[in-house]
Amino acid sequence: MAKKTLWILGSIVLAAVLFVGGFLLYVTLNDYKPAPTEPIAIESNQDRVLKKGESFTLTTFNIGYAGLDKNQDFFMDGGTHSRSSSKKQTLANLKGIQSFLSSRHSDMYFLQEVDVKSSRSYDINEVAELQKSLQGYSFSYADNYKVPWVPVPVFHPLGHTHSGIMTLSSYKSTSATRFDLPGNEKWPQQLFDLDRAFIENRIPVENGKELVLVNLHLSAFDKGGKIRKQQLQFVGDYIKKETEKGNYLIVGGDWNHSLPGTDPKAFPATQGWPDWLQPFPESFKPEGFQWAVDKNTPSVRTVDVPYQEGVNFRAVIDGFLVSPNVEIIKVQGHDLKHEYSDHNPVTAEFKLK
Structure with a gap:
């Protein structure tokens, strides 16, 4: 026996x-193994050419795969959920996101966490849906999360994921490239993590120079921010090379750091500073570059619990870093009260000097 x-x-x-x-x-x-750099398609390229001295607007928005609305939490941040609450809610969130983006009429958009086919968003092709609703823009999309199955949490797994970042422009682009960002967790965790990247779009300017747009989404849950430090070093080296060419440069998106010139204390909350959020390193200071941020409007909330005004910790982690030859006219954060995403969008108006 x-x-x-x-x-x-x-x-x-x-x-x-x-x-x-x-x-x-x-x-x-x-396992998805992207090359260090990969050319990506520019769909519906536009003919409009940017002029020096002409103002233009750029909005960045981490849409949280249209699943992290105000009623949601997320297991990686201490919550319990790994997927959107329902397909119906995901579609409602996506519709709200589309409505906001359409109403802004920005000349360019940086979007992060846009799903192509993921369990967490009920296999809705959000890239295709956004293309339908935003006419008159070129589209450049790059994968940064492509895993056949993420098995955690055990009883409610994240499932299959196919997601990425997306840049839209009403101006002509001559090229779009995916740049792989450094830093990996140890095996086997790295198999289930995002493959962080940024999209570079090169916009010709009438004076013969180029406006280089960089749409990025840095790491979030790397212990002690070690991987983020490697990524910032990479971005800093990239900035230096482009600056030496004399081009105009705008780097923006979701930095996953509390950005310079902002203070989370401006947004009263009962929660304390979360472990995943890093202060921006003082050593990262590209010469002459300026931050375009709205210090008065939070761009992200904690997602260990659903959103409650005055409870969730909030901070500014979304914004833009611009070269000395780009004038910042205005920056406006849009406090949507996290109705559709755990992030709030940020719009900036610029002019090339």
Whole structure:
């Protein structure tokens, strides 16, 4: 009897080991491995050419895969949910996001966490839906999260993910490139993490120069911000090279740092500073560059609990860094009370000097 029991237990353990091993092998063999740089398609390219001295607007918005609305929490931040509450709610959130973006009439948009086909957003192709609703723009999309199956949380797994970042422009682009950002967690965690990246769009200017747009989304849950430091070093080196060419440069998106010139204390909350949020390193100071941020409007909330005014910690982590030859005219954060996403959008108006 004892031998039979041991045999059964041994068989169960062996089956579990084989299952886990087989699963890890499958995910490893299907791991998304982007090249350091990859050209990406520019769909619906426009003919409009940017002029020096002409003002233009740019909005950045991490749409949270249209799933992290005000009633949601997220397991990675201490909550319990891994997916949007329902397909109906996801579509409602996406409709609200589309309505906001359309009403802004910005000349350019930086979008992050846009799903193509993910369990968390009920396989809704958000890229296609945004293309339908925003006419008169070119579209450049790059993957940064492509995993066949994310098995956590165990009882409500994140599932399959295919998501990325997206840049829209009403001006002509000559090229669009995906730049892979450095930094990986140890195996096997790296198999299930995002492959962080930024999109570079090169916009010709009438005076013969280029406006280089960089839409980025840095890491969030790297312990101690170690990977973010590597990514900022990479971005800093990139900025230096482009500055030496004499081009105009706007780097923006979701930095996952409390941005310079802002203070979360401006937004009263009962929650304290979350572990995942890093202060922006003082050592990162590209010469002559300026930050375009709205210090009075929070751009992100904590998602360990649903949103409650005065409870959730909020900060400014979305904004723009611009080269000395770009004038900042105005910056406006839009406090949507996290109705559709855990982030709020930010719009800036610029002029090329």
